[in-house]
Structure formats: C-alpha cells, structure tokens
Amino acid sequence: MRYLPHTNEEIRKMLAVIGAKDVGDLFSSIPKDHRCNPELNIPGGISEQELWAQMNSIAMKNRTLSCSASFIGAGAYRHYIPAAVSELASRSEFTTPYTPYQPEISQGTLQAMFEYQSQICRLFDMDVSNASHYSGATALADAALMARRISKGRKAIIVPDSVHPEYRRVLESVLCDGDSIRLIPSSCGRVDRAKFAAALDGDVAAAVVQFPNFFGIVEDFRDIADSLHKAGALLIAATPEPIAFGILTPPGSWGADIAAGEGLSLGLPVSFGGPTLGIFTTRDQFTRQMPGRICGKTIDAEGREGYVLTLSTREQHIRREKATSNICSNQTLCATTAAIYLSMLGKEGIRELANINAAKADYLKKTLSAIKGVSIPFEARTFNEFVFETAKPAAELLAKLDAQGIIGGVDLGRFYPDTDQMILVCVTEMNTREEMDRYAQVLAQVVR
Numbered sequence: 001m002r003y004l005p006h007t008n009e010e011i012r013k014m015l016a017v018i019g020a021k022d023v024g025d026l027f028s029s030i031p032k033d034h035r036c037n038p039e040l041n042i043p044g045g046i047s048e049q050e051l052w053a054q055m056n057s058i059a060m061k062n063r064t065l066s067c068s069a070s071f072i073g074a075g076a077y078r079h080y081i082p083a084a085v086s087e088l089a090s091r092s093e094f095t096t097p098y099t100p101y102q103p104e105i106s107q108g109t110l111q112a113m114f115e116y117q118s119q120i121c122r123l124f125d126m127d128v129s130n131a132s133h134y135s136g137a138t139a140l141a142d143a144a145l146m147a148r149r150i151s152k153g154r155k156a157i158i159v160p161d162s163v164h165p166e167y168r169r170v171l172e173s174v175l176c177d178g179d180s181i182r183l184i185p186s187s188c189g190r191v192d193r194a195k196f197a198a199a200l201d202g203d204v205a206a207a208v209v210q211f212p213n214f215f216g217i218v219e220d221f222r223d224i225a226d227s228l229h230k231a232g233a234l235l236i237a238a239t240p241e242p243i244a245f246g247i248l249t250p251p252g253s254w255g256a257d258i259a260a261g262e263g264l265s266l267g268l269p270v271s272f273g274g275p276t277l278g279i280f281t282t283r284d285q286f287t288r289q290m291p292g293r294i295c296g297k298t299i300d301a302e303g304r305e306g307y308v309l310t311l312s313t314r315e316q317h318i319r320r321e322k323a324t325s326n327i328c329s330n331q332t333l334c335a336t337t338a339a340i341y342l343s344m345l346g347k348e349g350i351r352e353l354a355n356i357n358a359a360k361a362d363y364l365k366k367t368l369s370a371i372k373g374v375s376i377p378f379e380a381r382t383f384n385e386f387v388f389e390t391a392k393p394a395a396e397l398l399a400k401l402d403a404q405g406i407i408g409g410v411d412l413g414r415f416y417p418d419t420d421q422m423i424l425v426c427v428t429e430m431n432t433r434e435e436m437d438r439y440a441q442v443l444a445q446v447v448r
Contacts, residue, residue: 065270069435070407071364073385073426074214075136075164075240076273077265079353080429082344085267089337109332110307113295116339123245123342123350124259125252126281130292131309132335133278136262137167140208140238141174142280142291142325143258147206147234149289149324154233155180158199158207160191164214164240165415171208189215189378189387191224200227206234206258211251212244215378215424216361216385225255234258241265242279244383246354251281258282267341268334277334287311291325353429357384360436361427367440368425373447377422385426387412390447394423400446406439 006014011023020026027035046054065078072078088094093108113131120129133139144157159168159181172181182204184195191209200207207228212218225235237251239261251259263277264270282290288311296310345353361384368388369376377389390397394411401408413420427436 062272065407068402068405068407069431069439071409071425071427071431071439072407073216073241073428074410074424075166075262076270077241077243077384077426078270078428078430079243079265081267081269081341084344085337085341088340089267089333094333094336107307109336110295110309112336112339113332114297114307115343116335117295119339119342120279120281123242123250124239124261124279124281125250126256126259127252127284128287128290128294129279129281130290130330131295132263132331133260133280133292134331135274135276135278136238136240136260136264137164137170137278138174139260139262139278139280140167140236141171143236143238143260144171144175144206144208146258146282146286146289146291146324147236150234150286151205151232154203154205156182156199156201156204158182158184158196158204160184160186160196160209160213161416162186162189162191162213162215162217163208163210163238167210167238167240186215189213189217189380190219191221193223196224197227200231200233202231204228204231204233206236208236208238210238210240212239212241212248212383212385215387216382216426217378217380218244218248218383219380220254221256222254229255236260239279241383241385243350243354243357246350246352247358248354248383257286263331263334263338266338268337275331275334277331277338289324292330354383356429357427358382360384360429360431360433361386361425363433364425364427364431364436364439367436368443371440371444371447374443384428385424387422387424389422391421392447393420395420397443397446398423401439401442404442406435406442408439408443 015022070078094112117129117131121127133142147157148155155177157175157180159171161183175181182199184199185192207224209221209224211221221235228235234257235255237256237259239251239259242261242263243265259281261279263279266277268275268277280290280292293309294311296308298306298308300306342350361382365376365382365386368374373390375389376386378387394413398408398411409423409425411420412422412424
C-alpha cells in the first residue's frame with residue numbers, strides 16, 4: 001500500500017486549481033534558510049527480512065533496565081508485573097487503546113473502566129475519578145485549568161520547585177501564561193512556608209504540591225491545605241508514584257481538592273518512558289468541571305446491570321469553548337491494565353509492596369550515608385527515592401557507575417542550579433540486596 005495515494009496526474013490537477021506551479025510553492029511562506037533544500041538521503045527499498053535485520057541491529061544498541069542494576073526513578077518507576085496482567089489485558093473483551101462508543105457491544109471494557117475508577121478513588125481517597133488521562137503531567141495541567149474554572153476569575157497557580165520539573169514544563173505549556181505560575185523555591189527539600197504565604201493572595205486559584213515530592217520527601221501538607229481553603233483557593237496534589245499510598249496517607253485525607261497522578265507503576269512497563277497513564281480524581285462538588293470521561297453503572301429496562309459513558313465534556317463532544325479538556329486521548333488499555341494489576345495485588349498486596357519499597361530504599365540510604373564523602377542533604381522521611389551528595393560532580397560519578405553496569409540515578413544538576421553534586425536514587429522491589437551492596441561498594445571506590 002502506498003503511503004501517498006495521489007498520482008502525479010492528480011497532484012498536477014490540484015496544483016492547477018490553486019494556481020501553484022509545483023509542490024514547492026506550497027512552502028513559500030517558510031523562509032528559505034529554514035527549508036530542507038537538499039534532496040533527502042533516503043536509501044532504496046529493501047525486503048521485509050532485510051528490514052527486520054536492520055531494525056534489530058539498531059534496537060540492540062539500546063540498553064533496557066533489565067540489563068543493568070538500575071536505580072533510576074524520577075517519575076518512571078520499575079516494578080514487577082505479574083505475567084497474568086498482560087495476558088488478561090489482551091483478552092478480546094478488553095483490547096482497545098481507546099474509549100468504546102457502542103456500550104451495547106463493549107460491556108467488558110466499560111466494566112473494567114468502572115472498576116478502574118473505583119479502585120483509583122479508594123487508592124487516592126477521593127470521591128470521583130475519570131476513566132483515565134493521557135499522562136500524569138497532562139493530568140496535572142488539566143487540574144490547573146479546572147481550578148481556574150472553579151475559581152471563576154482567579155488565574156495564579158502556586159507551584160513549588162519540588163514538583164517534578166518536567167511536570168512544571170508541561171504545566172507552563174498548557175496554561176500558555178508563564179506569568180500566572182508563581183514558582184516558589186524549596187527549603188531543605190520542602191515547600192518554603194514563608195515564601196508560600198507571601199505568594200498566596202486573592203488572585204490564586206490553586207496551589208500544586210507533589211507527594212512524595214521530586215526529592216523523594218514525604219511532606220505533611222495539611223497546613224497548606226488549610227491556608228488555601230481559608231483564602232478561597234484549591235489544593236492540587238500530584239503523585240508520580242501511587243504505590244506510595246499503600247503506606248502513606250492519600251491526598252483525599254489531607255485536604256486535596258484535585259489529585260492527579262501517573263499510573264505507570266500500576267502494571268505498565270517503563271519501556272523507554274511509556275506508555276503512561278494519567279490519573280485524575282476530585283471531590284463530588286467539582287465533578288461537572290472534571291475533564292475526561294466517566295464510566296457509570298446503571299440498570300436497563302429489564303433490570304440488568306449495564307455500564308455506559310457519562311459526563312464526557314471533551315472538545316469532540318461539545319463546542320470547543322465549553323470543553324473541560326482539549327486533550328483528546330485517554331488511555332483505556334492502560335487503565336484496564338492498571339485495574340487488573342490492582343485487583344491482583346489487592347489492599348494487602350499494595351501495602352506489602354509499598355513497605356518493601358520503603359524498606360529497601362531506607363537500607364540503601366543508610367548504607368550510602370555511611371560511606372566517607374557521601375552525605376544525605378535532606379534529612380526527612382522518604383518513600384522509595386532519596387538524594388545523596390558528594391564533593392564530586394554527579395555526572396562524573398554516574399559515568400563511573402555506569403561503566404560498572406550500574407545505572408546510578410538522576411543528576412539533579414540537570415534540573416536545578418547548584419545541585420550538580422547531588423544524585424536522586426530510586427529503589428523498588430526490583431532491586432536486590434546484592435545490587436544495593438554492590439552500588440555502595442562501587443560508589444565508595446569512585447567517590448574517593
């Protein structure tokens with residue numbers, strides 16, 4: 001099948017109708033120095049067998065997280081995925097990457113979506129969840145837009161720099177108004193309360209907090225929630241690692257009005273960054289302003305249970321200016337996968353998994369802090385991530401660790417000034433004690 005279905009004759013006729021000499025005239029508005037002038041260096045066609053061999057040789061240059069001892073987190077967390085998860089998610093009743101439009105033939109998928117919503121509400125301790133969002137970052141951006149609609153005129157959003165830097169970039173892009181984002185610096189890895197109070201005024205629609213934050217720190221945000229509500233503003237919680245709620249108090253219990261998150265940890269592979277799953281939850285009174293789709297449970301005329309989509313106020317359903325979101329895609333297959341994963345683990349399984357993550361991270365933190373030349377700059381409770389600091393550049397240490405088959409973490413200097421000697425480390429149930437001990441052994445050698 002041809003990629004371009006038009007024949008040369010059809011192209012000639014279309015150009016004649018619009019008065020263009022050739023296809024190049026269609027790009028006359030682009031400055032010449034920004035055009036690709038030389039002919040593209042595209043090789044000739046090859047057979048399917050040759051193409052597979054070529055693509056495999058390119059793919060072999062990649063390193064997967066299973067090929068090394070990986071301690072990378074920073075928003076994408078590697079967890080064990082039971083084989084039954086993908087097996088069940090690929091059944092014909094569920095297999096769709098999108099939302100079903102014909103409920104009478106899509107009851108399996110719709111029920112899975114309903115179960116997903118119910119599980120997410122319990123995990124986050126919130127009243128209502130949508131049927132999934134594109135990603136954690138876009139869910140957070142839509143949460144900010146939702147807070148603006150609810151506040152009716154307020155525009156400012158307070159954002160601590162302890163919120164994931166890439167989430168903040170997406171937030172800036174979606175709001176299209178950088179001046180309305182009031183970025184406040186951290187103090188010892190936590191939200192600076194004095195600077196937060198100074199930023200809070202009558203134009204603030206909401207504040208965003210990350211839990212646990214980007215440095216892995218578990219903060220108590222009850223005081224921030226109280227001050228926001230007294231000022232007539234909302235609290236938005238962002239959570240890239242929902243496994244943490246197996247042992248940590250969820251956002252709904254400490255005053256969050258909107259809680260967004262990333263569902264990658266719930267049965268989805270990291271796989272070079274995706275696919276991801278946006279989680280979006282809120283309070284009952286704000287349901288009508290929530291973006292995305294909601295799956296509801298009902299009874300038909302014969303008294304049978306049925307599942308249907310409801311409150312789908314997206315741009316493709318109603319006029320653009322009335323839409324609650326212009327992000328068209330949701331992640332039905334990913335949400336179904338998350339529902340299966342959560343069902344398999346259950347409440348006790350999530351709690352046990354969270355405890356394992358926290359205990360292993362605590363072990364590595366104590367082990368690394370005992371090394372001469374290594375310190376823990378932020379003394380605070382953490383979940384499965386923490387920051388350590390040395391006198392050497394983080395990039396240099398990470399390169400030496402990598403040469404020993406250890407992906408040592410994330411260089412904080414990539415995101416924050418004056419932190420190029422700090423490394424963000426993540427530990428999950430996938431990291432063995434032998435891997436952690438070897439990490440400490442190699443670090444002790446290279447940090448000298």
